[in-house]
Every structure is written in structure tokens, then in C-alpha cells.
Amino acid sequence: MTKTVPTKARAVIIGGGVSGCSVAYHLAKLGWTDIVLLERKQLTSGTTWHAAGLIGQLRASQNMTRLAKYSADLYVKLEAETDVATGMRQVGSITVALTEERKHEIYRQASLARAFDVDVREISPREVKEMYPHLNVSDVVGAVHLPLDGQCDPANIAMALAKGARQRGATIMENVKVTKVHTRNGRVSGVSWAQGEDQGTIETDIVVNCAGMWARELGRQNGVTIPLHACEHFYLVTEPIPGLSRLPVLRVPDECAYYKEDAGKMMLGAFEPVAKPWGMDGIREDFCFDQLPEDMEHFEPILEMGVNRMPMLGTAGIHTFFNGPESFTPDDRYYLGEAPELAGYWMATGYNSIGIVSSGGAGMALAQWINDGEAPFDLWEVDIRRAQPFQKNRRYLKERVSETLGLLYADHFPYRQMATSRGVRRSPLHEHLKARGAVFGEVAGWERANWFARDGQEREYRYSWKRQNWFDNQREEHLAVRNGVGLFDMTSFGKIRVEGRDACAFLQRLCANDMDVAPGRIVYTQMLNQRGGIESDLTVTRLSETAYFLVVPGATLRRDLAWLRKHVADEFVVITDVTAAEAVICVMGPEARKLIQNVSPNDFSNEVNPFGTFQEIEIGMGLARAHRVTYVGELGWELYVSTEQAAHVFEAIAEAGADVGLKLCGLHTLDSCRIEKAFRHFGHDITDEDNVLEAGLGFAVKTSKAGFIGRDAVLRKKEAGLSRRLVQFRLKDPQPLLFHNEAILRDGRIVGPITSGNYGHHLGGAIGLGYVPCEGESEADVLGSSYEVEIAGERFAAEASLKPMYDPKAERVKM
Numbered sequence: 001m002t003k004t005v006p007t008k009a010r011a012v013i014i015g016g017g018v019s020g021c022s023v024a025y026h027l028a029k030l031g032w033t034d035i036v037l038l039e040r041k042q043l044t045s046g047t048t049w050h051a052a053g054l055i056g057q058l059r060a061s062q063n064m065t066r067l068a069k070y071s072a073d074l075y076v077k078l079e080a081e082t083d084v085a086t087g088m089r090q091v092g093s094i095t096v097a098l099t100e101e102r103k104h105e106i107y108r109q110a111s112l113a114r115a116f117d118v119d120v121r122e123i124s125p126r127e128v129k130e131m132y133p134h135l136n137v138s139d140v141v142g143a144v145h146l147p148l149d150g151q152c153d154p155a156n157i158a159m160a161l162a163k164g165a166r167q168r169g170a171t172i173m174e175n176v177k178v179t180k181v182h183t184r185n186g187r188v189s190g191v192s193w194a195q196g197e198d199q200g201t202i203e204t205d206i207v208v209n210c211a212g213m214w215a216r217e218l219g220r221q222n223g224v225t226i227p228l229h230a231c232e233h234f235y236l237v238t239e240p241i242p243g244l245s246r247l248p249v250l251r252v253p254d255e256c257a258y259y260k261e262d263a264g265k266m267m268l269g270a271f272e273p274v275a276k277p278w279g280m281d282g283i284r285e286d287f288c289f290d291q292l293p294e295d296m297e298h299f300e301p302i303l304e305m306g307v308n309r310m311p312m313l314g315t316a317g318i319h320t321f322f323n324g325p326e327s328f329t330p331d332d333r334y335y336l337g338e339a340p341e342l343a344g345y346w347m348a349t350g351y352n353s354i355g356i357v358s359s360g361g362a363g364m365a366l367a368q369w370i371n372d373g374e375a376p377f378d379l380w381e382v383d384i385r386r387a388q389p390f391q392k393n394r395r396y397l398k399e400r401v402s403e404t405l406g407l408l409y410a411d412h413f414p415y416r417q418m419a420t421s422r423g424v425r426r427s428p429l430h431e432h433l434k435a436r437g438a439v440f441g442e443v444a445g446w447e448r449a450n451w452f453a454r455d456g457q458e459r460e461y462r463y464s465w466k467r468q469n470w471f472d473n474q475r476e477e478h479l480a481v482r483n484g485v486g487l488f489d490m491t492s493f494g495k496i497r498v499e500g501r502d503a504c505a506f507l508q509r510l511c512a513n514d515m516d517v518a519p520g521r522i523v524y525t526q527m528l529n530q531r532g533g534i535e536s537d538l539t540v541t542r543l544s545e546t547a548y549f550l551v552v553p554g555a556t557l558r559r560d561l562a563w564l565r566k567h568v569a570d571e572f573v574v575i576t577d578v579t580a581a582e583a584v585i586c587v588m589g590p591e592a593r594k595l596i597q598n599v600s601p602n603d604f605s606n607e608v609n610p611f612g613t614f615q616e617i618e619i620g621m622g623l624a625r626a627h628r629v630t631y632v633g634e635l636g637w638e639l640y641v642s643t644e645q646a647a648h649v650f651e652a653i654a655e656a657g658a659d660v661g662l663k664l665c666g667l668h669t670l671d672s673c674r675i676e677k678a679f680r681h682f683g684h685d686i687t688d689e690d691n692v693l694e695a696g697l698g699f700a701v702k703t704s705k706a707g708f709i710g711r712d713a714v715l716r717k718k719e720a721g722l723s724r725r726l727v728q729f730r731l732k733d734p735q736p737l738l739f740h741n742e743a744i745l746r747d748g749r750i751v752g753p754i755t756s757g758n759y760g761h762h763l764g765g766a767i768g769l770g771y772v773p774c775e776g777e778s779e780a781d782v783l784g785s786s787y788e789v790e791i792a793g794e795r796f797a798a799e800a801s802l803k804p805m806y807d808p809k810a811e812r813v814k815m
């Protein structure tokens, strides 16, 4: 009997790959039984059926590791729960390094894994050979072993999840295509479907787009941004090899290769440096369990290295040469969450060839997020709100994904920049900065000067885990900011105007600090969630009785806009993104006043323009708003200049700057200065999971103010006491570097990761921030311990402080 498609559901999940099946399973587990999953063809018939099935738990950050570990644990249990043979075997995995730089990277990952409670061990080439006798280890310089990693049968994992969902009441239907997502009053109201000649609609408030490589087009129909693009992804499987027994999964990233033993055959898969984007003109309507044509020429270089690495491949016949499409995203991270453009439109998609290992955890996290209305923990790395609308551009995507596939196995050096699809968003100062030696990096599509090369110096990054070629440039810029004056182009800041009769009341409800200040004042604040976690970190300038100007990081703009818009109740407010309207030129350092007075007739004294205020000024022959704030901990101004006047104002400042030794500074220096001052960075040190008091930002929370979001949670935390605190560390040895995710040890025991790090050129050592558990402890107890930081297996003594090590009394900003 064929089942009829329901006409109403609490949620409709689009797509029956591993992602959709996992979301259905986890929603059903939370008691959402009235849900429907629609698959256009058959379950797993898109990408899932042909995955290699590697389940590696070690990811780049704590929460991504948490999710992968959840998947691995779930897949081990799933067979017993559903009676579907998932093929999940914990055979372990080995990653080998062929260079010292790679060894450093994998050893760092091992330190990180220990901080996240993953079982991991550094092993010698000899031990690799013992575990993997077929391997040529002559040039292996190091390796790590994760005994609880594994491999599985991907299609059956999806089928088991689908069965588990059905067992809990979910409806899962095949050969039913979603043809349209309907909206009413700015939110999802239902879907239309087609099954052969039959058509119909389902009324629902919630859709979850799990449509894999179809997700971008589906999203586009509703104006939802889902920038992803398929690439061809290759592996081969040999004929049975006599005597081959169970082996761990093996990764040789320096040769872009992974190996898996399965049923006496070897699989060799590739993440080649320049990939082949696929499906630019759309995907054939009848695509179902399809594969793409072989391309032996493309695979050849990987195979050659493979035969050298595992000589038996040279004699084993090839049973299957497989090429299948998979979605890739511009930053190699997947998409979870609710679309900022459309309420009720959720997604779990864009998996960059780790969809099997990711979907278990991602499905769990998304289901909780849908259920609670707030992410269960920090998911910013994969949050769809990081995607920029321009990234839907297909030419941009096509070029970018040709790079991101290979980056999975490239060296993940700190500060590594993308090589493709660059230059899309530029400040009006771009050419000026370029002419003066700027070396650019990219964030949210914005080109930003990261550092300035000296005359004659190579304008390229030379990546390394040690000091990179710009270290001394950064030191000069950093010391100029501390002792003289530096100029930063911060045009990439997100800028939002909130205006209208109720603007003050609205922001009072959303922000933890007091927004009812006199026009002219600038307030540093956070927007909190109901748990007291930090949703947004920003400065708010009151322009007039009814107009406010919000400044947020460029990378979080869409998230912040979405948060604001979602929370408009019946207040009369208009929220406008004015990012493109103004450039931001920051002059920072003890000589900043002298400099600005040379280009402006206005009065910049503490009496007229004290810290935390703005004034409109004449500058050169133009106008600007001078905001007296700083992210580097010095006297300084952020000048907001109408875009068309920005180049003129820059020229005026640059000319006047010659007299005071003005130095052009890049984003690396902004970061090294802010970390000395222990200013927090959203996404690293502070996230929606981090309580504002534990983050040390209680000074910006006015609990005396009634009715702001998160107030009750803050009061509860005050009452209960802090369970952890954000601490600043300085390594005593001036040599090693901190980036982030190194392991913090308190009295010899790992307590968590460094959340952000950089070099303190003034303080003379690497500086990092990180949380330390402190249940029932006083500040003195926390500081009374001894601290070390583990970097790639080596431990370094660290000094700890709860106050900023640089200018703890904030005297310099008020000079």
C-alpha cells in the first residue's frame, strides 16, 4: 500500500541523505513525532551512498570534535538500536607526517585532542610500521594514532538513522520531491511536493534543507543564501589482496591521500590540490545513485605517490575507480542553523566530504537548536549566518571550491589565506594601502591589510608554525601603536543603524549595558541569550534621541542583524545595514591626538571629546565622525568617513602623519595589541556558550536595569558563583608562539584550550586567553596554581592574570 503524503506537519525535512536522516532521527528523539522527511528519489541516492565511510574524531576545534565524537559514539550503538548493520568498526586511525612542519601540526592536534578527552597518542615511524606492515615509512617523520576512530558503511548509517526516526513516529517518504517552500508574513508556511503526476502541499512552520548539493538552488528560490558547489571526489578500490587483514584507517595528508582496508581490499582516496568543480549548469533531474566519468589522468599523481607509499598497490588490480560529486563551501565548513533571511527555514548541509562523520552530531545539535530556539552550544564555526550573500555567485563558488577540497589535507598553517576568488569586497583605501606595501588577508570576502611589507620586501606570506616572515613587521607596527601612532583601515566593520521612536527601548531590551545615555555617548555592550551567553559583542553609539549606530565585527554582521531583527516585537524601529556607506580609519597610539589635531580644527581634548564619546569633525576638506574608542588599548579615534570622502581623508592624515612618524598597521597588529590588553574576541574568547560573567565582562552588564534578555541568567550565575573564568596567560619563554587551541595545564592537568593567542611584542612573549575551571574558588585560588601551555606535546610555563597584563588600570586610553 502506498502511503499518502500528510497535509500538515510540525517540520518537513528535505532530503534523505545521511544529513536529513540524522535530523529526523534526532527531532524524533526529542519527541517531534509529527515530522515528514521527503526524498526526491531514494534514501542515500545523492552523495551518501558512495562515501568512503571514514569516521575521524579529531577536528579543528573543541565543539567540532565534540560533534564528531558524538557521531562515532552514536554509530557504535545504532546497530543494536535499529537492527541495521552499520558496518561501524573502531579500527583506529593513523595520520603520518612526511615533513617537520606537518609533524608539528599533527602533534598540536594531538595536544588539542587530549584537551577534548579524545584518546590519542604520538607514535614513532617504527610503531607505524608495526601497525601497518605494508607501508613505506622511510620518509615518515612522525605520526599520531587514535584508537577509537573507525570506518562504517555510510548508506547503512543513514538507513539506520531513518529506521530509528520511523520507530519514533517520523514519516519518511521516497520519490517525493519538494518543488517549492511557501512563506507567509515573512516566515515559512509550507511546502509543495510532486510525486510523479501527483502534487500536493504540506502546511508547516519549519523546513530543514538537507538537500546536499541541491541545497543552494533550493535556497535560492526563497532568497536564502546557501553558498555551496559540488566537486568531483575520487577514490579507487583494489581487487582483493591476499593476506590483507584488518588495518587502521591511514591518512597521508602530505600526499593528499587516505587509505582504508575493507573486506580484504584497499581503498585509496584523494584530496588533490586543484579539484574539479561539477554541476555548474545544474544537476540532471534523473540523478540517482549516479557516478561521474573516470578521470585517470587527474588521479594519476595521487596513485603514483600511493604506489610508492604502499607498494602492494602496484601489483593489485583495480576493482573500482569511483568518482562522485560532493558539496564544498567557501571555507570548508558546513552550514547549520536558521537562515537569517527567512524564519523557519533551517538547514544542515554543505558537508565538504565529512558528512558521514559530521551528520550524527550535527543532526543532534540542529534538532536541539530547533527545539529550544537557541543553539545548544557554540556552533558559530558552522553557523549559516556567517555566509555572505555575494558568495552565492557561481563564478566565485566555482573558483573557490577548486581550492577548498584540497585544503582539507593541506598544511593548516596559522594565518593561511585562500588563493582563489579574492578581491571581491574592497575598502575605498585598498589601492592606497596596496601602494604602501599592504599584504592582504580575507574575512567575509573583505580584503584587509594584514601587515605591511617594507620597501623591497617580498609581499607574500611564508607560512610556518614558527615565526612567519612578517613577524618583525608586526613588531614594528605593534611598537609604533604602543609608543607613537598607527593607522588601521577597519572599513570591514559591520555598521548598523537602529532608528525610530522605540530605538532606545528596543536596545535596552537587547543589550546588557545601559543604552539610555545622552546622545554623543558610546557604550561597549553585549547582547545576551536567555542563558547569559554572549550572542554579540559590540559598541553602540547614540547619534540622537531616536538613532543609534552599532559597530560589530565584519564576520558577525549577518548574525547580529538576524539577532536584532528576530527580536523586534511591537516596537517601532528600523534596522539598516549601513556597512558600505562609511569607511573606518583608526588612528591609535599616544601620538594620535597630535596627529589628528594636524588635520582637523576641532578640539580633541578630554574635556570636549572624552573616552566613550563621539563628535562630528572637519578633517582635511571633508567631514567625519570621530569616535573615541579603541580595540588596542591606547589613546585613539575611529574615524567614520563617508565612503566617497575616505581616500581624501586618508591622504590628509598620511601627509600630516609624516611629522609624527605615523605607521600603517595591519590586522595582525590589531590582534597582537588587543590580546595584550586582554580584549575579548567574539567567536574565540566569547561565544553564545560563554557566560558574560565568566568571560570577565560583568562590568558591562547593568543588572540594575530591568527586563533585558539574559538578566535572569546573569543574576542566577551571580548567586551560584562562577564555574570558570577567562584568564590571560603569558609564556615565560619568549620563543614559542600561541595561535589558539593549545592545551592549558593547571597544576599539571589539562583544563581546556587557549581560546585565542598572538605575540605580545610589548610584553615580550606569546599571550593567550583561555577558560580555567574555578568552582567554589576565589580569584587568589585561581591565580595560586601553576600554569603551563602544551604546544605540540611540549610544555611551557605560563604566567596567569585575571586583569589585563597591559595597562590594567586603563590609564592609556584616557590620556
Ligand SMILES: Cc1cc2nc3c(=O)[nH]c(=O)nc-3n(C[C@H](O)[C@H](O)[C@H](O)COP(=O)(O)OP(=O)(O)OC[C@H]3O[C@@H](n4cnc5c(N)ncnc54)[C@H](O)[C@@H]3O)c2cc1C
Pocket (backbone or CB within 6 Å): 014, 015, 016, 017, 018, 019, 020, 038, 039, 040, 041, 042, 043, 044, 045, 046, 047, 048, 049, 050, 051, 052, 053, 054, 055, 154, 176, 177, 178, 179, 210, 211, 212, 213, 214, 218, 233, 234, 235, 323, 324, 325, 326, 348, 349, 350, 351, 352, 353, 354, 355, 356, 357, 358
Ligand atoms: C567519494 C566520496 C567519499 C566520501 N567519503 C567520506 C568519508 O569517508 N567520511 C565522511 O564523513 N564523508 C565522506 N564523504 C562525504 C559524504 O558522503 C557527504 O558529506 C554526505 O553524504 C552528504 O550527505 P547529505 O545528506 O548532505 O547529502 P546527500 O546524500 O546528497 O543527500 C541529499 C538528498 O537530498 C535529496 N534532495 C535534493 N533536492 C530535493 C528536493 N527538492 N526534494 C526532496 N529531496 C531532495 C537528494 O535526492 C539527496 O538524496 C564522501 C563523499 C564522496 C563523494
